[in-house]
Amino acid sequence: MKAPRITDTTLRDGSHAMRHQYTLEHAKNIVAALDKAGVPVLEVTHGDGLGGSSIQYGFSLTNEMDIIETAVQTATQAKIAALLLPGIGTRKELQEAVARGIKVVRIATHCTEADVSEQHFGMAKKMGLETVGFLMMSHMRPPEFLVEQAKLMESYGADCVYVVDSAGAMLPHQAADRVKALKDALSVEVGFHAHNNLGLAIGNTLAAVQAGADQVDGTLRGLGAGAGNAATELIAAVLDKMDLNPGVDVFGLMDAAEFVLAPMMPFQPIPDRDSIAIGYAGVYSTFLLHAKRLGAEHHIDPRDILVELGRRQAVAGQEDWILDVTLDMAREKNGA
Amino acid sequence: MTPNSQTGTDTVKVAILGSGNIGSDLMFKLLKQPGHMELALLAGIDPASDGLTRARDLGIATSAEGIKAVLADPDLKIVFDATSAYAHVRHAKALREAGRIAIDLTPAARGPYVVPPANLNAHLDEVNVNLITCGGQATIPLAYAVSRVTPVDYAEMVSTVSSVSAGPGTRQNIDEFTFTTARGLEVIGGAKKGKAIIILNPADPPIMMRNTVYVMPEANDIDEQAIIDSVNRMVADVQEYVPGYRLKNGPLFEQRSTAQGPRTIVSMLLEVTGAGDWLPPYAGNLDIMTASARRVGEVFAQKLLAEATPTEVTA
Numbered sequence: 001m002k003a004p005r006i007t008d009t010t011l012r013d014g015s016h017a018m019r020h021q022y023t024l025e026h027a028k029n030i031v032a033a034l035d036k037a038g039v040p041v042l043e044v045t046h047g048d049g050l051g052g053s054s055i056q057y058g059f060s061l062t063n064e065m066d067i068i069e070t071a072v073q074t075a076t077q078a079k080i081a082a083l084l085l086p087g088i089g090t091r092k093e094l095q096e097a098v099a100r101g102i103k104v105v106r107i108a109t110h111c112t113e114a115d116v117s118e119q120h121f122g123m124a125k126k127m128g129l130e131t132v133g134f135l136m137m138s139h140m141r142p143p144e145f146l147v148e149q150a151k152l153m154e155s156y157g158a159d160c161v162y163v164v165d166s167a168g169a170m171l172p173h174q175a176a177d178r179v180k181a182l183k184d185a186l187s188v189e190v191g192f193h194a195h196n197n198l199g200l201a202i203g204n205t206l207a208a209v210q211a212g213a214d215q216v217d218g219t220l221r222g223l224g225a226g227a228g229n230a231a232t233e234l235i236a237a238v239l240d241k242m243d244l245n246p247g248v249d250v251f252g253l254m255d256a257a258e259f260v261l262a263p264m265m266p267f268q269p270i271p272d273r274d275s276i277a278i279g280y281a282g283v284y285s286t287f288l289l290h291a292k293r294l295g296a297e298h299h300i301d302p303r304d305i306l307v308e309l310g311r312r313q314a315v316a317g318q319e320d321w322i323l324d325v326t327l328d329m330a331r332e333k334n335g336a
Numbered sequence: 337m338t339p340n341s342q343t344g345t346d347t348v349k350v351a352i353l354g355s356g357n358i359g360s361d362l363m364f365k366l367l368k369q370p371g372h373m374e375l376a377l378l379a380g381i382d383p384a385s386d387g388l389t390r391a392r393d394l395g396i397a398t399s400a401e402g403i404k405a406v407l408a409d410p411d412l413k414i415v416f417d418a419t420s421a422y423a424h425v426r427h428a429k430a431l432r433e434a435g436r437i438a439i440d441l442t443p444a445a446r447g448p449y450v451v452p453p454a455n456l457n458a459h460l461d462e463v464n465v466n467l468i469t470c471g472g473q474a475t476i477p478l479a480y481a482v483s484r485v486t487p488v489d490y491a492e493m494v495s496t497v498s499s500v501s502a503g504p505g506t507r508q509n510i511d512e513f514t515f516t517t518a519r520g521l522e523v524i525g526g527a528k529k530g531k532a533i534i535i536l537n538p539a540d541p542p543i544m545m546r547n548t549v550y551v552m553p554e555a556n557d558i559d560e561q562a563i564i565d566s567v568n569r570m571v572a573d574v575q576e577y578v579p580g581y582r583l584k585n586g587p588l589f590e591q592r593s594t595a596q597g598p599r600t601i602v603s604m605l606l607e608v609t610g611a612g613d614w615l616p617p618y619a620g621n622l623d624i625m626t627a628s629a630r631r632v633g634e635v636f637a638q639k640l641l642a643e644a645t646p647t648e649v650t651a
Contacts, residue, residue, distance in 0.1 A: 055603075056492060056494050088533050092515075110535075113538065115504075119508060312543075313537065313538075313540075320496075320603075321496075324605050327588070
């Protein structure tokens with residue numbers, strides 16, 4: 001087993017829990033602490049990737065390009081990454097993010113739709129970026145199916161392909177099986193991104209590392225969509241105990257989580273009732289806060305909304321369906 | 337102009353370029369509801385294509401010579417281009433020089449964007465019009481319905497289509513879909529700024545095409561009833577040529593927080609069920625393109641006939 005590279009995505013996945021209200025001051029402090037603790041890659045973007053600021057997903061308080069630039073200027077050793085979801089962000093935003101200094105782009109598609117990413121990988125490689133492919137909602141398809149999609153991304157120029165448990169729905173053996181299948185089939189690196197909706201973020205991340213994952217994701221305090229992610233400081237402590245510390249300062253990360261991030265967090269994501277429902281029903285983790293808000297406004301149980309979204313097989317980015325389901329349920333309830 | 341033996345009315349000869357799914361669906365629509373058009377040619381480039389075989393079986397003249405066959409027959413006054421953006425750039429020039437009217441279903445956009453109930457009448461003197469994107473045909477009418485009542489700062493659309501109805505053209509050019517649709521929301525939809533998002537959903541059985549339109553008016557205090565009335569009128573107008581077009585939820589009026597403070601947002605949730613002429617009903621995204629194209633062709637045909645003879649024509 002080898003020590004995996006850690007990518008911290010507090011300033012991207014954490015943006016969901018922050019309702020996209022990060023300031024430049026927040027970004028500067030988070031980047032400075034993670035950079036000092038030796039985390040090599042930091043992802044900085046609207047939660048839904050470049051161009052995600054919208055009515056559909058929530059507007060950013062601060063222009064993500066300005067946050068990226070602040071992160072680039074603050075980091076001394078860490079590379080800054082951006083997330084791009086084709087269909088939401090475009091090559092136009094990617095070009096601007098490169099002009100602002102990103103060195104890594106992570107290109108995310110639903111786990112069945114990798115072929116929409118070809119033009120974006122092509123441009124990213126041309127611009128000299130390190131590229132990572134993100135197969136979102138990977139719990140929805142078996143390992144052998146994911147292998148075919150991962151191979152597409154590899155053929156487009158991905159330097160690494162991630163198994164992304166966007167719904168926090170996987171069990172440890174499912175995470176391991178998927179990572180192992182990709183490791184066996186690809187010649188590029190393989191990564192794993194966890195959500196904690198079933199309380200398994202650290203467990204699944206460890207299972208992925210044991211199955212050979214080269215890269216894993218974390219966020220300070222697990223700040224992220226749904227019940228959050230695997231906490232970066234926890235990954236560091238656990239890997240260190242396994243003699244797999246990739247070169248990060250464990251105490252430094254514990255301090256960053258406690259003294260830098262915790263004071264600015266609006267709440268601590270945990271596997272509460274509605275988050276468990278997300279993992280259980282297998283829906284996109286970012287649906288949590290939208291379902292809570294709409295449920296409260298229309299007097300519908302958020303858990304019922306989330307379960308129905310699972311039944312309708314909603315995928316990443318379909319936040320408008322939360323409104324649709326809520327209005328359908330409200331109409332039914334009122335007997336109209 | 338030739339008399340139509342079935343209807344007794346005059347018709348204009350039209351051709352379809354492209355024998356793929358879109359061209360085939362349009363062919364079935366023109367056969368089912370010819371109006372003042374007579375489909376006289378389906379031209380592709382692959383003699384062995386299923387589309388050309390299908391057309392021949394239905395008694396439609398076909399050619400594998402593509403644009404050459406269209407140019408060879410001067411009676412083909414209106415040409416629907418269902419090929420690719422790349423090919424249409426070349427076709428547009430040739431058709432213009434030959435004095436034909438081109439209705440462009442590709443993203444090439446050599447002529448102005450048209451959405452039939454919003455701005456078609458303003459472009460009847462053009463020789464080339466473009467149908468934007470499927471999502472644009474579905475959502476721009478609703479943005480327009482709001483902006484004709486109250487000034488609009490921002491309009492955003494989210495189109496969700498079933499994975500099986502998104503062909504390789506869409507997949508390899510997904511950015512062009514968002515650029516073009518966003519621009520259409522501005523140019524025709526009347527928004528100062530437009531944004532488009534497209535999502536592919538692989539659910540089985542396939543989902544119907546869904547579109548959500550969010551509009552942020554300039555003012556927070558708006559006449560909600562006037563907007564509801566305008567939207568309902570627009571939905572009825574689109575239903576005239578896309579029967580499966582349905583407002584499923586909304587208009588819903590909400591306050592949302594933005595970087596500029598709380599703003600009023602109008603949300604409208606649409607479903608488009610295809611007519612099932614050739615493509616299955618879930619492919620509402622493709623159906624709305626061909627239905628819009630038929631509508632545009634019909635209006636142009638009527639105009640040509642009116643110019644040729646002073647007698648009145650009806651749809």
